Amino acid sequence: VAMLVGLVPIARRAIMAARAGTPFSIEMLMTIAAVGALIINATEEAAAVVFLFLVGELLEGVAAGKARDSIRSLTALVPKTALLEEGGKTREVPAETLAVGSVILVRPGDRISADGVIVDGESSIDEAPVTGESVPVRKAIDDNVFAGTVNGDAALRVRVTAAAEDNTIARVVRLVEEAQESKAPTERFIDRFSRYYTPGVVLVAALVAIVPPLVAGGSWSEWVYKGLAILLIGCPCALVISTPAAIAASLSAGARRGLLMKGGAVLEGLGKLTAIAFDKTGTLTEGKPKVTDIVPFGRGGEEVLRLAAALETGSSHPLAIAILGKASEDGIEVPSATGSKALGGKGVTAIVDGVEVFLGSPKAAAERVTLPMAHSKKITALNDEGKTVSVLVVGDVLAGAIAMRDEPRADAVEGLKALTDAGIKTVMLTGDNKRTATAIGAKLGIEVRAELMPEDKQRIVGELKKEGFTVGKIGDGINDAPALAAADVGIAMGGGTDVALETADAAVLHGRVGDVALMVDLSKRTMSNIFQNITIALGLKAVFLVTTVLGITGLWPAILADTGATVLVTMNALRLLRPIR
Structure with a gap:
């Protein structure tokens, strides 16, 4: 029975x-x-x-x-409710009803209920539940935040950029x-x-x-x-x-670390890679320039930065953001500027502390003042390192120069070494100029192919395959899509365009170069x-x-x-x- x-x-x-x-x-x-x-x-x-x-x-x-x-436990990280701001008032609504473009208030200690962009406030964000990062990340206006992460020490107003079914966590669960x-x-x-x-x-x-x-x-x-x-x-x-x-x-463990693989075939193929081609900007580098050198000529370094920041206040240009970021980092009090004027292709000028100040290209600066040979050589040396140099002129006196460059990601050297130690050939494919690419390549210890169009990247991937390599391609932009599709395994770097993410077979959501080696090891x-x-x-x-x-x-x-x-x-x-x- x-x-x-x-x-x-x-x-x-x-x-x-x-x-x-x-x-x-x-x-x-x-x-x-x-x-x-x-x-x-x-x-x-x-x-x-x-x-x-x-x-x-x-x-x-x-x-x-x-x-x-x-x-599936990842979905539990997203709060069920959100504080929606409408007409100057705040009310609690179900998080799933939030529309793209609406503004929500996130109090200190609250979980963020939607993917969005900070429109007001600055705070430390604990991203450990989503990214595994052990250290909270400082975020301010125009920075992206993810649903499920925890706001730290200050209230934030966040503009929603993705509906509940399309937020980062929902996409991760769906893809897995x-x-x-x-x-x-x-x-x-x-x-x-x-x-x-x-x-x-x-x-x-x-x-x-x-x-x-x-x-x-x-x-x-x-x-x-x-x-x-x-x-x-x-x-x-x-x-x-x-x-x-x-x-x-494996797919579940990878997703919890921000490593997305679109199926078992991709997971199996990653372990067979013998060559990986990286894009430069936004993949091996941060994708945004940073101030690397402040060179005093006639004024002190702090004064050069202070005046340059005054000229760039309010600008959204990447180089301006780099200068303002450095001034904020160094705790410099930026004076106000009046009569600001942008000079097309040359630079910017304004009145600061009652004196006309100019910040622009070395060529444009040379039209205003004489650049001594020693200073010109210094500027050329910085250019040879792949850095963009802006020269500051105060009145009719050469004051100094600021060099900026899109710097490698913090873990790029270590991540590339892990791949090399695993017997995988690495190469950089970039559309950037040869001088800048070579400088970054030397710093990272990677072979460089520069000044490439999208079709050139695709062609080089094909050549590597013909040489007998099993090729992975990593990139984050639309120009990487043809090469991502041509590779044996295409991997999109986190924060990349939707085109790159859709074309790729896998994605490293959090932009760590070292995660590529972790993916291969997994x-x-x-x-x-x-x-x-x-x-x-x-x-x-x-x-x-x-x-x-x-x-x-x-x-x-x-x-x-x-x-x-x-x-x-x-x-x-x-x-x-x-x-x-």
Whole structure:
């Protein structure tokens, strides 16, 4: 009775699978084995077989579900409500109803309820729940913030830039769920293998049950019993789940670190890369210039920065933002400027402290004052380092110069070294001028190809593939899209354009160069885990197949071996869910 109660749902699924064109399903093997055991009067074993199979399925479901739960738990980070500002008043509304363009108030200590841009306020943002960053990031007006992150020490007003279903966390969850439905080559091979393997097991079990009694006069009950045991041993449960369990766990672990991979094929392909081509601006570098040198000529360095910042106040030009950022960082009090005028292609001029001040290109400055040879050489040396130089003139006196450059990301050198140590060739492909690219390349220790158009980047990726390399391409702009599509694996760098993110096979959401090496390492660990799983699944079956034919083990150990292998394989796969470092 116990056996029949347990067998009904299994048999029902077996019949449905047979009608759908899969007669040799795992459930069909189990049904045949259980009914056969009942016929030869092995009733206790028949009940145990069904019970243990159902327990194994339960454990398999619980373990596999953990991978899905770990990524779905991200959605719990987003608050259910938000403080919406309308007509000068604030009211609480469901976060899912926030429209793009609406403004929300985020109090200190609150979680941010939507992706957006800060329009008022400055505060430290704890991004650890989303990005894994241990140190809060200081953010001010015009900086982006993500749903689910925690506001620190000051109130912020944030303009919503994405609806609830399109915020960063929702996109991560959706991409991972879609990716888990995309099978890796190894997984497809296992599926094909199982189509032939399962009928083969049925045939071997039938031969073991029938041939010895017919040919050698063996006992029918003994050999049918052994045949049923082989049928159970041959169940491909552990083999079938060995690959998808590992891939689901890896995709989830990667997503929690900001590493998105669009399917098992991409995850598998990352570990095979032998060359990676990087874009420069916004990928290897921050994507925004910073002040690197303040060169005093006639005035002190602090005074040069103070006057330059006065001229640039209110400007949104990247170089102006760099100067103002440096002045703020150094705690310099910026004086007011009057009569500001932008001189097209030359620079900017204004009255500061009652004196006309000019900041612009060396060529434009030379039209106003004489540049001594020593100063010209210094400016040329800075240019040769890939830096943009602005010269400051106060009245009719040369005051100083400020050099700026889009600097490498903080972890770029370490990240590139990790890839090189793994035996992967790295190369920079950039549309920037050769002088600037070479200077950055020398600092990073990477081969440089500069002054490239989008089609040139695509061509170089093709040339690397012809040389026998398996090529990855990393970029963040529209001009990278053709090369991303041409590479074996295209990876978009976080903060990139939608075109780059859509074209790429994977994405490093948080812009860390070192995360590329982590992604490659995760791929290699996943493939190693899959190999271990297949070895466990087939190894246990081989051992118990021999012991069953020799009469050492029977139905009980057979089903325990099958259930045990399934649980072992799943638990081994779940090791990949551990946080990535």
